[in-house]
Amino acid sequence: xxxxxxxxxxxxxxxxxxxxxxxxxxxxxxxxxxxxxxxxxxxxxxxxxxxxxxxxxxxxxxxxxxxxxxxxxxxxxxxxxxxxxxxxxxxxxxxxxxxxxxxxxxxxxxxxxxxxxxxxxxxxxxxxxxxxxxxxxxxxxxxxxxxxxxxxxxxxxxxxxxxxxxxxxxxxxxxxxxxxxxxxxxxxxxxxxxxxxxxxxxxxxxxxxxxxxxxxxxxxxxxxxxxxxxx
Amino acid sequence: xxxxxxxxxxxxxxxxxxxxxxxxxxxxxxxxxxxxxxxxxxxxxxxxxxxxxxxxxxxxxxxxxxxxxxxxxxxxxxxxxxxxxxxxxxxxxxxxxxxxxxxxxxxxxxxxxxxxxxxxxxxxxxxxxxxxxxxxxxxxxxxxxxxxxxxxxxxxxxxxxxxxxxxxxxxxxxxxxxxxxxxxxxxxxxxxxxxxxxxxxxxxxxxxxxxxxxxxxxxxxxxxxxxxxxx
DNA sequence: GTCTAAGTGGACGCACCTCTCCATTTATGT
DNA sequence: ACATAAATGGAGAGGTGCGTCCACTTAGAC
Numbered sequence: 001x002x003x004x005x006x007x008x009x010x011x012x013x014x015x016x017x018x019x020x021x022x023x024x025x026x027x028x029x030x031x032x033x034x035x036x037x038x039x040x041x042x043x044x045x046x047x048x049x050x051x052x053x054x055x056x057x058x059x060x061x062x063x064x065x066x067x068x069x070x071x072x073x074x075x076x077x078x079x080x081x082x083x084x085x086x087x088x089x090x091x092x093x094x095x096x097x098x099x100x101x102x103x104x105x106x107x108x109x110x111x112x113x114x115x116x117x118x119x120x121x122x123x124x125x126x127x128x129x130x131x132x133x134x135x136x137x138x139x140x141x142x143x144x145x146x147x148x149x150x151x152x153x154x155x156x157x158x159x160x161x162x163x164x165x166x167x168x169x170x171x172x173x174x175x176x177x178x179x180x181x182x183x184x185x186x187x188x189x190x191x192x193x194x195x196x197x198x199x200x201x202x203x204x205x206x207x208x209x210x211x212x213x214x215x216x217x218x219x220x221x222x223x224x225x226x227x228x229x230x231x
Numbered sequence: 232x233x234x235x236x237x238x239x240x241x242x243x244x245x246x247x248x249x250x251x252x253x254x255x256x257x258x259x260x261x262x263x264x265x266x267x268x269x270x271x272x273x274x275x276x277x278x279x280x281x282x283x284x285x286x287x288x289x290x291x292x293x294x295x296x297x298x299x300x301x302x303x304x305x306x307x308x309x310x311x312x313x314x315x316x317x318x319x320x321x322x323x324x325x326x327x328x329x330x331x332x333x334x335x336x337x338x339x340x341x342x343x344x345x346x347x348x349x350x351x352x353x354x355x356x357x358x359x360x361x362x363x364x365x366x367x368x369x370x371x372x373x374x375x376x377x378x379x380x381x382x383x384x385x386x387x388x389x390x391x392x393x394x395x396x397x398x399x400x401x402x403x404x405x406x407x408x409x410x411x412x413x414x415x416x417x418x419x420x421x422x423x424x425x426x427x428x429x430x431x432x433x434x435x436x437x438x439x440x441x442x443x444x445x446x447x448x449x450x451x452x453x454x455x456x457x458x459x460x461x462x
Numbered sequence: 463g464t465c466t467a468a469g470t471g472g473a474c475g476c477a478c479c480t481c482t483c484c485a486t487t488t489a490t491g492t
Numbered sequence: 493a494c495a496t497a498a499a500t501g502g503a504g505a506g507g508t509g510c511g512t513c514c515a516c517t518t519a520g521a522c
Contacts, residue, residue: 022468022519048509059471064511124410165425168407168418175406176399179355187399194396194429203434253489253498279479290501295481 029066031056036077040118045074045125075133078122082136085109085123089143099156102147103196106166110173114188120177124170158201169195260297262287267308271349276305276356306364309353313367316340316354320374330387333378334427337397341404345419351408355401389432400426 018026035056039047049070053063067073088108092101113120144166151157169192176187197203249257266287270278280301284294298304319339323332344351375397382388400423407418428434 024519025469028469049511050509053471060510061471061512061514062469065469068511070510164418165421168422168425171410171418172403172406172422175403175409178406178409179402187395187402190396191399191403195425197429197434198425203428255489256499259499280481281479284501291480292482292501293499296499299481301480 025066028056028058028062032058032063032066032073033077036073037118040074040077040122041116043117045070045118045121074118074122078119081112081116081119081122082133085112086136086140086143089140089147092147093143098147098150098154099200102151102157105144105147106169106196107192109170110188110192111185113170113173114177114184117177120174124174156201157199161199165199256297259287259289259293263289263294263297263304264308267304268349271305271308271353272347274348276301276349276352305349305353309350312343312347312350312353313364316343317367317371317374320371320378323378324374329378329381329385330431333382333388336375336378337400337427338423340401341419341423342416344401344404345408345415348408351405355405387432388430392430396430 018029021029032052036052039052039055043051049063050060052073053060056063063073067076088105092105095101095104109123113123141163145163148157148161148163148166152159152161172195173188173191176184176191180187249260252260263283267283270283270286274282280294281291283304284291287294294304298307319336323336326332326335340354344354372394376394379388379392379394379397383390383392403426404419404422407415407422411418
């Protein structure tokens with residue numbers, strides 16, 4: 001089963017299929033999105049625009065007219081995946097078992113990361129410029145904080161766990177996703193399992209406290225330093 | 232303590248400063264290597280050759296004459312870092328406390344990864360074509376296997392740990408290194424601490440066995456799928 | 463069927479990177 | 493000081509990706 005197909009519309013993001021467009025244009029727009037989805041997933045976020053256009057069977061001009069910047073394309077392509085993430089968090093918050101909810105969020109998002117090379121990058125970059133995501137991000141941060149709080153209150157999550165540790169995990173997992181492809185799913189599962197054991201209060205080592213958590217928020221996560229050819 | 236500075240020469244790799252060269256040429260060669268070291272560390276492995284040449288204060292021709300391929304330059308630049316890794320493993324094998332040795336290898340290599348963006352990439356890519364490294368790699372693999380065996384025998388490393396889990400950790404850590412730079416050292420330390428707690432037999436969760444380990448060897452670690460513009 | 467605005471595709475200008483060629487400069491033995 | 497082989501640097505050819513412009517095509521209203 002590929003994804004959420006006909007269920008409740010992504011709602012939060014995704015600005016309506018494209019209202020004022022001519023029928024053929026709307027059709028091409030869909031083809032572009034699908035081609036981009038494929039291309040991003042397998043080749044990564046920096047696949048040439050021309051390659052996407054070719055896969056979609058359109059000229060580059062069409063691509064650029066519909067999506068003036070790469071970022072706008074990425075935003076549209078991953079809108080529903082981000083929506084899915086929101087839903088995952090909401091579901092977890094609805095779970096009466098706080099620890100299971102916490103665990104499930106991590107496991108599901110990790111799977112999404114390794115399943116889609118582009119998503120992993122988009123997820124960590126989070127396009128701070130894309131204001132549409134700002135709300136989503138903030139909401140997610142609140143949800144995760146609450147989830148963390150509850151899991152601690154339930155006594156299953158170690159007290160010295162911090163929100164930054166979640167980012168930590170997702171960054172680490174993206175390292176798995178970046179490497180060898182065929183082994184990635186298994187590798188990711190194992191990494192997540194290891195880390196969840198460490199997060200579990202029942203197995204934490206309280207005689208040897210963890211080093212201080214990194215000052216990492218969902219905002220800080222994007223600064224992959226672009227190389228600057230000047231000097 | 233920074234590293235091994237004046238102690239026993241790297242020996243294993245590092246093919247003599249450059250014997251038959253004229254004095255000025257040899258000097259320039261050093262400048263190139265230093266410039267490359269800096270550039271790789273801060274900008275990553277794919278910094279333009281011209282930028283390295285400029286930093287070194289030489290023309291591109293000089294750079295290309297000395298190092299015909301990027302790979303040859305990378306190999307030379309990171310030769311002593313790889314040698315340092317070998318030494319770390321050797322030291323660990325010499326440690327009577329197997330668990331401490333095991334732990335130290337992980338901690339030290341992880342630090343090297345986050346300290347040098349280029350090294351992290353070179354380490355995981357491992358340039359399978361660079362035959363010089365083949366020996367080093369094999370030796371490292373043996374050393375790590377032995378280290379693992381001893382740590383298990385000492386009863387501190389959980390029995391279901393596998394060599395692949397080491398790669399797992401280093402790949403995960405490279406995910407940290409790839410992201411935000413200033414927080415990377417702290418993030419890496421914390422990730423490593425979490426994982427080491429999971430690896431520790433005294434805190435392992437035996438009621439809920441880990442998922443199967445990924446089929447990952449030091450050889451499999453290099454296939455970051457290059458994007459192919461053909462379709 | 464006709465008309466027109468919407469839509470299209472590919473060529474093109476621009477910028478960047480790789481790698482080579484060659485006229486000029488420089489180290490070094492005598 | 494001189495001769496000469498070694499070494500150099502920058503120009504430029506070739507390749508790739510980005511984003512735009514414009515002559516042509518086509519959907520859809522009438």
